[in-house]
Amino acid sequence: xxxxxxxxxxxxxxxxxxxxxxxxxxxxxxxxxxxxxxxxxxxxxxxxxxxxxxxxxxxxxxxxxxxxxxxxxxxxxxxxxxxxxxxxxxxxxxxxxxxxxxxxxxxxxxxxxxxxxxxxxxxxxxxxxxxxxxxxxxxxxxxxxxxxxxxxxxxxxxxxxxxxxxxxxxxxxxxxxxxxxxxxxxxxxxxxxxxxxxxxxxxxxxxxxxxxxxxxxxxxxxxxxxxxxxxxxxxxxxxxxxxxxxxxxxxxxxxxxxxxxxxxxxxxxxxxxxxxxxxxxxxxxxxxxxxxxxxxxxxxxxxxxxxxxxxxxxxxxxxxxxxxxxxxxxxxxxxxx
Numbered sequence: 001x002x003x004x005x006x007x008x009x010x011x012x013x014x015x016x017x018x019x020x021x022x023x024x025x026x027x028x029x030x031x032x033x034x035x036x037x038x039x040x041x042x043x044x045x046x047x048x049x050x051x052x053x054x055x056x057x058x059x060x061x062x063x064x065x066x067x068x069x070x071x072x073x074x075x076x077x078x079x080x081x082x083x084x085x086x087x088x089x090x091x092x093x094x095x096x097x098x099x100x101x102x103x104x105x106x107x108x109x110x111x112x113x114x115x116x117x118x119x120x121x122x123x124x125x126x127x128x129x130x131x132x133x134x135x136x137x138x139x140x141x142x143x144x145x146x147x148x149x150x151x152x153x154x155x156x157x158x159x160x161x162x163x164x165x166x167x168x169x170x171x172x173x174x175x176x177x178x179x180x181x182x183x184x185x186x187x188x189x190x191x192x193x194x195x196x197x198x199x200x201x202x203x204x205x206x207x208x209x210x211x212x213x214x215x216x217x218x219x220x221x222x223x224x225x226x227x228x229x230x231x232x233x234x235x236x237x238x239x240x241x242x243x244x245x246x247x248x249x250x251x252x253x254x255x256x257x258x259x260x261x262x263x264x265x266x267x268x269x270x271x272x273x274x275x276x277x278x279x280x281x282x283x284x285x286x287x288x289x290x291x292x293x294x295x296x297x298x299x300x301x302x303x304x305x306x307x308x309x310x311x312x313x314x315x316x317x318x319x320x321x322x323x324x325x326x327x328x329x330x331x332x333x334x335x336x337x
Contacts, residue, residue, distance in 0.1 A: 207248070261327065
C-alpha cells in the first residue's frame with residue numbers, strides 16, 4: 001500500500017578507530033559520533049514497528065501511545081527517542097529560501113526545545129549544497145549546538161559533488177566502513193546507515209560491497225529484532241522518473257524480509273511520504289531548506305518558491321521513539337512554522 005501524508009497540503013563523527021565491527025559500533029565509537037542535525041522528525045519504536053502521525057508545531061495532534069512516549073518531557077526508563085533532520089543544503093542560494101542557514105538554525109532550536117534530550121540525531125543527507133570545505137565546516141559547527149549525546153549522518157548527492165564524497169568522509173565518515181556505511185545497536189534496535197549517493201547515474205545505487213556488508217551485518221540477528229535503515233535516496237520506487245529510487249535496493253529488501261519489523265527512513269525528496277510493503281515501512285522526511293514538487297506535478301524536481309509565510313509550513317523536523325519490548329516505533333513530524 002502506498003499512502004501520501006500531506007500535512008501542509010504538504011556520520012557519524014569518528015576518530016582513528018578501526019572499521020566498525022560486524023553488528024555495530026563499540027560504545028566508544030558511538031559516543032564519538034555525537035554531534036548534531038537539520039529539519040527534525042521524531043520517531044518512536046514500540047514493539048518493533050514504527051508508528052507515524054503528523055502533529056502541529058506543538059506536537060498536540062494525533063498522539064499515539066508511542067508518540068506520547070516520544071514527546072514526554074522526561075525520559076522513560078528503557079525508551080529510545082531520536083530525531084531525524086534532513087536536506088539542510090547549507091550554501092544554497094536562491095529565491096526558494098534566501099536563508100537556509102537561518103532555517104537550519106530554527107530546526108536546531110526546535111530540536112533543543114522538544115522537552116527531552118534525544119538519544120541521538122540523524123541527518124539523512126544533503127548537509128551541504130555544493131560539498132565545499134567551508135560548507136561542511138559550517139554545518140558541522142551548527143550541529144554541535146544540538147542538545148543530544150550523539151549525531152549521525154549519511155551523505156546526500158550534494159555532499160559528494162566533484163570528489164566522490166571524500167570531503168564528506170573527512171568531516172563525518174571516520175570510523176565507518178567502505179564509502180561511509182555503518183551499523184550500531186541501542187535500546188534493542190539495530191540501526192543500519194547506508195550510502196546510495198556516490199555511484200548514482202539516475203537512481204541511487206548501493207553496490208555489491210555494501211550489500212555484502214548488510215548481508216553479514218544481519219546474519220546473526222534474531223528475526224524479532226527491530227531494524228531501522230537510514231539512507232538519503234529512497235530505497236523504494238517513490239518516483240524513478242526523477243531518480244527517487246535505488247536501482248539495487250531490492251537485494252537489501254530481500255535480506256530484510258525475515259525480520260518482523262523494518263523501518264526505512266530517508267531524505268532527498270523534501271516531503272513527507274509513507275509506504276508500507278509487508279513487514280517494511282518507508283518514511284521520507286521533509287527538509288529544512290526548500291520544498292520540492294510532488295511527483296509528476298512539475299517538469300523536474302527543482303526548488304519551489306512559495307510565499308514567505310508558507311515556507312516554514314513546508315520545512316520541519318521528525319522525532320522517533322521506541323520503548324524496548326514494544327512492537328512499534330512512533331514517528332512524529334513537526335513543521336518549523
